[in-house]
Amino acid sequence: MIDFIVYLLTIVGIYGLITLSLNFQYGQTGLVNFGQVAFFMVGAYFSSIATAILGWSVGVGFVLAILAGGVLGALMALPIGDLRQDYWAIATLAAAELIRMIFLNTNLGSEYVGASYGISGIPAPFQGYFSTQAYGYFYLALVAVCVVGAYVLVTWLGRSPYGRLLKGIRESDEVARALGKDVRNARIWSLVIGGAIAAAGGSLYAHFVGFIDPRFFMPLETFLIWAMVIMGGPGNNLGALVGTLVIEVIYNSTRFIHVPAEYSATVAALRMVLIGILIILVILYLPRGLVPERRRRYPRPSRLSSPPTGEPHAS
Amino acid sequence: MLLEVDRVSRHFGGLIALNNVSLTAEEGQITGLIGPNGSGKTTLVNIISGFLRPTSGRITFAGQSIEGREPYRIARLGLCRTFQITLNPQRMTVMENMLLGAKQQLGESVLMAALKPRSVAAEERHNLERAWHLLEMVRLHNHANELAGGLSGGQKKLLALVQVLMAKPRLILLDEPVAGVNPRLIDDIVEVIKTLRNNGETFLIIEHNMAVIRELCDTLCVLDMGQVLAEGPVDAVLAREDVLRAYIAAGGQLDPDTEIATVMAADSQEHA
Numbered sequence: 203m204i205d206f207i208v209y210l211l212t213i214v215g216i217y218g219l220i221t222l223s224l225n226f227q228y229g230q231t232g233l234v235n236f237g238q239v240a241f242f243m244v245g246a247y248f249s250s251i252a253t254a255i256l257g258w259s260v261g262v263g264f265v266l267a268i269l270a271g272g273v274l275g276a277l278m279a280l281p282i283g284d285l286r287q288d289y290w291a292i293a294t295l296a297a298a299e300l301i302r303m304i305f306l307n308t309n310l311g312s313e314y315v316g317a318s319y320g321i322s323g324i325p326a327p328f329q330g331y332f333s334t335q336a337y338g339y340f341y342l343a344l345v346a347v348c349v350v351g352a353y354v355l356v357t358w359l360g361r362s363p364y365g366r367l368l369k370g371i372r373e374s375d376e377v378a379r380a381l382g383k384d385v386r387n388a389r390i391w392s393l394v395i396g397g398a399i400a401a402a403g404g405s406l407y408a409h410f411v412g413f414i415d416p417r418f419f420m421p422l423e424t425f426l427i428w429a430m431v432i433m434g435g436p437g438n439n440l441g442a443l444v445g446t447l448v449i450e451v452i453y454n455s456t457r458f459i460h461v462p463a464e465y466s467a468t469v470a471a472l473r474m475v476l477i478g479i480l481i482i483l484v485i486l487y488l489p490r491g492l493v494p495e496r497r498r499r500y501p502r503p504s505r506l507s508s509p510p511t512g513e514p515h516a517s
Numbered sequence: 518m519l520l521e522v523d524r525v526s527r528h529f530g531g532l533i534a535l536n537n538v539s540l541t542a543e544e545g546q547i548t549g550l551i552g553p554n555g556s557g558k559t560t561l562v563n564i565i566s567g568f569l570r571p572t573s574g575r576i577t578f579a580g581q582s583i584e585g586r587e588p589y590r591i592a593r594l595g596l597c598r599t600f601q602i603t604l605n606p607q608r609m610t611v612m613e614n615m616l617l618g619a620k621q622q623l624g625e626s627v628l629m630a631a632l633k634p635r636s637v638a639a640e641e642r643h644n645l646e647r648a649w650h651l652l653e654m655v656r657l658h659n660h661a662n663e664l665a666g667g668l669s670g671g672q673k674k675l676l677a678l679v680q681v682l683m684a685k686p687r688l689i690l691l692d693e694p695v696a697g698v699n700p701r702l703i704d705d706i707v708e709v710i711k712t713l714r715n716n717g718e719t720f721l722i723i724e725h726n727m728a729v730i731r732e733l734c735d736t737l738c739v740l741d742m743g744q745v746l747a748e749g750p751v752d753a754v755l756a757r758e759d760v761l762r763a764y765i766a767a768g769g770q771l772d773p774d775t776e777i778a779t780v781m782a783a784d785s786q787e788h789a
Contacts, residue, residue: 363624
């Protein structure tokens with residue numbers, strides 16, 4: 203049981219990176235990215251190719267994955283940076299499928315590597331130093347460090363003037379433009395940062411499971427990640443993590459329901475029904491999510507200095 | 518001349534929304550822009566602020582040609598606008614709205630926010646102080662930490678106005694600053710605009726409320742069916758019979774004794 207909990211928390215952490223990333227893009231910037239899984243996939247593939255095929259170290263693979271995610275974010279945002287949010291949904295969905303198709307049809311190195319065969323033998327970092335059980339704890343700690351790092355990064359960015367600009371764009375890109383903001387540039391950066399964080403999650407995932415294959419990265423994954431963000435509370439980073447925990451617990455819970463083998467497929471499908479019902483309930487009764495977005499309060503200075511020259515003043 | 522609109526036209530397919538419209542706004546003055554519904558006022562504002570491209574014509578602002586430039590570049594030159602329907606960020610607080618208004622902040626760049634945290638913090642302190650002063654001026658300071666979406670219609674208009682001021686514009690384009698605002702707040706908004714004008718701000722104002730137009734504007738431009746019908750000092754323009762007729766035709770009522778202000782006030786009531 204404890205092994206299962208460690209496994210579950212590791213998965214929650216990995217998906218947590220991907221929801222923190224989507225929350226930054228959607229909750230903070232208002233970008234409807236229906237291709238979030240692409241960052242996850244690119245991170246997993248770059249890391250796997252670097253380590254399992256090219257034989258480089260896991261650290262190099264991890265950094266490469268992050269860079270690839272950032273570059274992909276820029277590439278996805280460049281052509282659609284000025285478009286309205288509804289266009290983003292379809293464009294990003296298409297981009298993600300396109301990337302999956304590329305990996306599905308590309309052999310990597312030899313005939314039975316890559317494409318629909320996937321990549322196996324992805325090394326686990328520092329495995330030699332631990333027993334199997336201790337390694338589970340180690341990997342959980344590794345994931346936890348990454349989640350904390352990403353959490354600090356997106357929270358700090360969210361509170362910076364850049365984060366405020368993103369929020370302004372989320373609410374009304376016209377007003378942002380009318381105030382002299384380069385909306386396109388801000389959106390591109392949002393996707394670069396979001397892409398890098400999600401790709402880090404993809405890299406950790408690949409090294410955790412040891413085998414990847416294009417079927418892991420279907421559009422359904424994107425919608426699970428959306429379910430996590432919507433359930434947790436868009437615009438709240440803690441909410442993103444809470445939403446991830448709730449959805450992953452439901453997703454993994456059915457393995458404890460013992461049914462005759464012929465019904466097991468039905469039970470697996472029921473998970474999605476349960477998640478769907480929960481999402482509807484959250485939207486109806488907690489539209490701002492389990493952990494709603496918080497507003498930042500500015501204390502009024504007790505004494506205002508004299509107004510700047512030329513500035514009109516209260517009569 | 519701070520702003521010069523020179524023979525601007527805009528066609529939407531076969532529809533001519535603006536036909537050779539010329540207009541000027543002088544530094545330190547308030548220029549009014551009126552006209553019946555559908556006369557092309559908002560189209561003109563959208564063209565001046567860069568949200569629409571003109572089909573033909575030239576626009577010069579502070580000596581630079583701006584037609585067809587991107588809205589944010591025009592705003593950075595100091596020509597800032599508000600919107601007819603308040604589009605202000607609803608799920609941001611009043612103070613966040615204000616801080617968003619400050620122009621070209623260092624901290625809005627990811628790299629600068631990371632590399633120059635001290636300069637960014639200093640800039641933030643400065644903007645915060647300015648924002649408190651401006652909020653006090655329009656008596657919104659007690660709402661600073663409330664969501665902008667929770668303000669009344671009139672307070673939203675005031676917020677949009679002071680938010681634009683955060684950007685230190687050279688010309689402020691106000692699209693119906695008092696539409697749908699209760700009479701007491703209208704007086705407040707008029708007072709604020711007057712104070713700002715006396716401090717040297719320049720305005721171009723679209724408004725249906727004739728009392729406000731008379732009170733505020735130095736010069737007036739009347740648009741009708743996409744063309745300039747009249748331009749000049751407020752009283753002279755409003756005394757013209759063709760201006761009156763344009764409004765009556767749009768309003769569908771004809772009474773020779775009706776003063777134009779009454780007609781237009783009724784018109785603005787319909788919008789409220």
